[in-house]
Amino acid sequence: MIAKVIVDVPSRGTDRPFDYEVPDKLAGWVEVGSRVGVPFGGRVVQGFVIGLAEFADVDRAKLKAISELLDHNPPLSPDLIELAQWISEKYCCTLTTALQAMIPAALKGKAETYVSLAEEEWSEAPSLLSEENEWVDYIRRSGGTVKLAALQERYPSEASAVKAAISDGRLLERVSIRDRLAVRKVLTVYPPSDPAAAHEALVLLPARAAKQREVLRFMLEQDEPLPLQRVVEEAGTTASTVRALADKGLITIREAEFNRDPYAGRSFQQTTAMSLTEEQTAVYDEISSAIDSGDSRVFLLHGVTGSGKTEVYLQSIQHCLQYGRQAIVLVPEIALTPQMVERFKGRFGDAVAVLHSRLSNGERYDEWRKIRERRAQVAVGARSAIFAPFERLGLIIIDEEHESSYKQEESPKYHARDVAVRRARQHGAVVVLGSATPSLESYAAAARSGVAVERLAQDAGSTSSDAASRTGANSPSGHPAASGKPPALLPMPNRVGGRPLPKVQLVDMRSELKNGNRSMFSRELHEALALRLERGQQSVLLLNRRGHSTFVMCRSCGYTALCPHCDISLTFHQKSRALRCHYCGYAELAPTQCPSCESEHIRFFGTGTQRVEEELSKLFPGIRVIRMDVDTTTEKGSHEKWLTMFGDRQGDVLLGTQMVAKGLDFPYVTLVGVIAADTSLHLPDFRAAEKTFQLLTQVAGRAGRHELAGEVIIQTYNPEHYAIAAAQQHDYASFVADELKHRQVMSYPPYCRLILITLSHEALPLLIATGEKLATLLREAVADMGLASAAGANGRFIDILGPVASPIPRMKDRYRFQCMLKYRGNIDATGILQDAIRMLSDRQGQPPVQISVDVDPQVIL
Numbered sequence: 001m002i003a004k005v006i007v008d009v010p011s012r013g014t015d016r017p018f019d020y021e022v023p024d025k026l027a028g029w030v031e032v033g034s035r036v037g038v039p040f041g042g043r044v045v046q047g048f049v050i051g052l053a054e055f056a057d058v059d060r061a062k063l064k065a066i067s068e069l070l071d072h073n074p075p076l077s078p079d080l081i082e083l084a085q086w087i088s089e090k091y092c093c094t095l096t097t098a099l100q101a102m103i104p105a106a107l108k109g110k111a112e113t114y115v116s117l118a119e120e121e122w123s124e125a126p127s128l129l130s131e132e133n134e135w136v137d138y139i140r141r142s143g144g145t146v147k148l149a150a151l152q153e154r155y156p157s158e159a160s161a162v163k164a165a166i167s168d169g170r171l172l173e174r175v176s177i178r179d180r181l182a183v184r185k186v187l188t189v190y191p192p193s194d195p196a197a198a199h200e201a202l203v204l205l206p207a208r209a210a211k212q213r214e215v216l217r218f219m220l221e222q223d224e225p226l227p228l229q230r231v232v233e234e235a236g237t238t239a240s241t242v243r244a245l246a247d248k249g250l251i252t253i254r255e256a257e258f259n260r261d262p263y264a265g266r267s268f269q270q271t272t273a274m275s276l277t278e279e280q281t282a283v284y285d286e287i288s289s290a291i292d293s294g295d296s297r298v299f300l301l302h303g304v305t306g307s308g309k310t311e312v313y314l315q316s317i318q319h320c321l322q323y324g325r326q327a328i329v330l331v332p333e334i335a336l337t338p339q340m341v342e343r344f345k346g347r348f349g350d351a352v353a354v355l356h357s358r359l360s361n362g363e364r365y366d367e368w369r370k371i372r373e374r375r376a377q378v379a380v381g382a383r384s385a386i387f388a389p390f391e392r393l394g395l396i397i398i399d400e401e402h403e404s405s406y407k408q409e410e411s412p413k414y415h416a417r418d419v420a421v422r423r424a425r426q427h428g429a430v431v432v433l434g435s436a437t438p439s440l441e442s443y444a445a446a447a448r449s450g451v452a453v454e455r456l457a458q459d460a461g462s463t464s465s466d467a468a469s470r471t472g473a474n475s476p477s478g479h480p481a482a483s484g485k486p487p488a489l490l491p492m493p494n495r496v497g498g499r500p501l502p503k504v505q506l507v508d509m510r511s512e513l514k515n516g517n518r519s520m521f522s523r524e525l526h527e528a529l530a531l532r533l534e535r536g537q538q539s540v541l542l543l544n545r546r547g548h549s550t551f552v553m554c555r556s557c558g559y560t561a562l563c564p565h566c567d568i569s570l571t572f573h574q575k576s577r578a579l580r581c582h583y584c585g586y587a588e589l590a591p592t593q594c595p596s597c598e599s600e601h602i603r604f605f606g607t608g609t610q611r612v613e614e615e616l617s618k619l620f621p622g623i624r625v626i627r628m629d630v631d632t633t634t635e636k637g638s639h640e641k642w643l644t645m646f647g648d649r650q651g652d653v654l655l656g657t658q659m660v661a662k663g664l665d666f667p668y669v670t671l672v673g674v675i676a677a678d679t680s681l682h683l684p685d686f687r688a689a690e691k692t693f694q695l696l697t698q699v700a701g702r703a704g705r706h707e708l709a710g711e712v713i714i715q716t717y718n719p720e721h722y723a724i725a726a727a728q729q730h731d732y733a734s735f736v737a738d739e740l741k742h743r744q745v746m747s748y749p750p751y752c753r754l755i756l757i758t759l760s761h762e763a764l765p766l767l768i769a770t771g772e773k774l775a776t777l778l779r780e781a782v783a784d785m786g787l788a789s790a791a792g793a794n795g796r797f798i799d800i801l802g803p804v805a806s807p808i809p810r811m812k813d814r815y816r817f818q819c820m821l822k823y824r825g826n827i828d829a830t831g832i833l834q835d836a837i838r839m840l841s842d843r844q845g846q847p848p849v850q851i852s853v854d855v856d857p858q859v860i861l
């Protein structure tokens with residue numbers, strides 16, 4: 001049998017399956033999805049079997065054989081392999097990159113060389129056993145095989161002897177793939193298998209064996225095996241006492257797999273289904289009957305903050321599990337707070353596996369195995385949890401679907417929402433996209449389904465046929481569902497229990513300044529905070545830091561500190577008093593004197609959370625501030641610590657960046673303040689207004705979610721901007737209408753799709769020439785196909801913009817140029833692009849110009 005293997009060598013040149021012979025002994029074991037070690041270019045590398053065939057494409061005699069099978073249970077399934085193929089085509093990445101993204105890092109094997117004593121050779125070759133070498137003894141004691149590296153390390157002076165033994169065949173050399181991280185095994189004590197006999201033995205144990213008797217009694221009380229270490233601790237005994245009992249056959253000690261459970265020892269309060277409100281019921285009914293139908297459907301659940309979306313998710317999952325199908329819940333990394341995890345663990349207990357980036361590789365691997373081995377039916381996680389290896393998915397939920405963190409910024413640059421829709425189609429599963437502020441892409445796509453078209457049309461102030469044709473079926477809107485059935489809109493416009501949305505007040509900071517208030521707090525916000533302190537209620541303060549950094553500038557000459565490798569401002573870190581580059585990690589000590597004019601008026605600019613904290617303590621002596629930002633949350637478990645403290649009312653104010661805006665539900669929060677709403681409004685990003693509106697709406701939604709009513713104060717320099725005005729009114733529809741007009745005029749998604757191509761190289765002239773060449777090739781291809789290249793036209797078009805210098809023109813000593821493809825309609829833009837890149841490849845110089853492709857980019861910067 002022949003296996004088609006994708007080798008783990010991520011380059012375009014090796015991005016195709018290679019044929020390998022499946023050795024007879026592995027014939028029954030190797031499957032599609034198996035991970036194998038194969039000889040490749042003189043090395044052994046890891047690879048994935050993506051197909052099996054009777055015949056090879058090349059001369060069979062020349063075929064090499066698979067050298068080893070790495071897992072008895074394939075880590076990938078045929079449907080995931082098909083999904084990886086789709087990802088590699090859609091996002092222009094190699095198949096191996098897509099495959100690697102689907103498995104935990106622990107399974108990224110690395111080749112290791114082993115040597116073993118050649119037993120068959122002993123009779124003929126001068127036996128190593130006769131030589132009383134210490135290193136030979138070491139190999140023998142280790143069971144006949146050791147890592148070559150271990151031998152080299154232990155016996156550096158024996159290099160020539162070892163080499164000679166390898167070359168004359170007394171030592172056999174073998175290369176094997178080893179996982180970076182293995183399943184952890186620990187010595188485990190099993191309770192007596194025959195308790196009656198053990199009770200009898202207990203009586204018969206001699207008096208001097210009092211310790212053993214105690215341990216036996218302890219083990220008789222256990223219903224489950226326990227790690228030896230714990231038995232020793234809890235029974236207050238020693239390992240040898242436990243062993244003595246095992247020697248008597250009363251208990252058993254064995255190595256057993258140990259699961260690193262990140263939530264071990266935490267008990268989650270069991271919750272049961274609430275009785276749903278009318279709105280929730282309507283939505284739940286739609287979702288559950290779609291699950292029953294077995295058709296793959298996509299829903300856009302547009303529910304205001306506090307409308308009870310999570311309860312709908314929980315009950316829909318419950319419904320899905322009843323029929324033996326599994327569910328994935330994606331939550332933005334930043335919102336994957338203990339509070340969120342608790343809600344799922346509380347309802348589904350151990351059936352929940354949690355996957356996020358703050359877990360160690362080992363923990364993540366064990367949570368993944370829990371899914372693979374069918375011990376978990378629900379996966380809750382960040383972006384990559386979309387690849388959870390379930391076999392029969394019934395439901396995929398994407399909470400806060402508008403979040404840009406669902407797009408991966410490194411290759412494979414996939415969007416989890418698109419992948420979800422694709423994966424759901426494979427399984428006949430239902431996708432629920434939930435948000436209080438849906439992305440314009442999703443909303444426009446949903447608007448194509450019946451009811452909502454009318455609504456969008458009204459919102460946008462035009463006729464419905466107009467709206468339908470603008471985002472219509474012949475013009476892919478950049479949304480995954482565009483090629484299938486459009487998502488159906490499920491609205492939940494009211495908060496649970498008829499609670500009102502909080503009142504939002506805008507404060508114009510320009511008039512504050514006119515009135516002589518130079519503080520970062522307006523009088524309104526100041527008073528509101530004072531009132532909360534007086535009443536013992538809590539406040540959340542958001543510092544919108546997107547596009548904001550604490551940079552250094554000289555007030556005399558205007559000098560700013562830039563990274564010498566990246567051409568962007570260095571960021572000031574107070575704790576270490578260092579200036580750091582966010583792109584390459586370059587750091588230097590902050591100057592006390594201007595390096596350019598030697599003035600001492602060099603200052604740190606920008607409103608960091610630290611400065612807000614300082615100001616708060618000045619204004620309100622004794623105020624308890626809990627600060628959450630990148631600096632205070634790097635440590636593992638720190639998120640949890642701060643939020644628990646705030647939940648226990650050990651803080652008056654929760655102050656932070658974006659991470660305080662999402663998913664939090666605290667009953668005593670009655671005030672939400674936004675220090676400066678506009679910082680994200682003027683970024684050179686066509687989504688700037690959308691992001692600002694979303695952030696303001698989300699953070700406002702943290703107030704007054706329970707009995708106590710809430711109030712929101714937004715400080716801004718642009719109170720009349722439509723994004724800010726709409727956030728004040730909780731008016732998603734009017735925001736969408738305004739924003740869609742802009743997008744249409746400027747021809748941006750959802751009215752077209754984008755592909756961003758970034759070229760980078762150390763040599764500027766080569767880079768520019770290559771960029772020009774690529775653009776020319778693209779323009780020629782487009783002209784050959786007779787495609788219109790007029791942005792703004794209503795039909796099919798493709799436009800090639802650039803090359804221009806990237807917004808960050810140099811990074812890590814490499815210059816950067818970019819081209820942008822804008823297109824609409826049924827056009828194979830990635831195909832055109834890949835052809836052009838292929839034609840370019842022999843003109844790229846040495847070392848080659850790096851070309852990175854971002855399909856449907858989220859970050860244009």
Ligand SMILES: Nc1ncnc2c1ncn2[C@@H]1O[C@H](COP(=O)(O)OP(=O)(O)OP(=O)(O)O)[C@@H](O)[C@H]1O
Binds near residue numbers: 275304310665
């Ligand atoms: N049917 C119900 N009956 C009573 N209380 C409910 C019901 N559904 C939800 N709740 C409560 O209402 C509050 C808000 O619900 P939830 O957090 O699910 O809203 P959400 O829409 O997910 O909000 P957000 O988008 O702001 O995170 C929670 O405290 C929740 O326990």
Ligand SMILES: [Zn+2]
Binds near residue numbers: 554594597598
């Ligand atoms: Zn200066």
Ligand SMILES: [Zn+2]
Binds near residue numbers: 563586
């Ligand atoms: Zn840098």
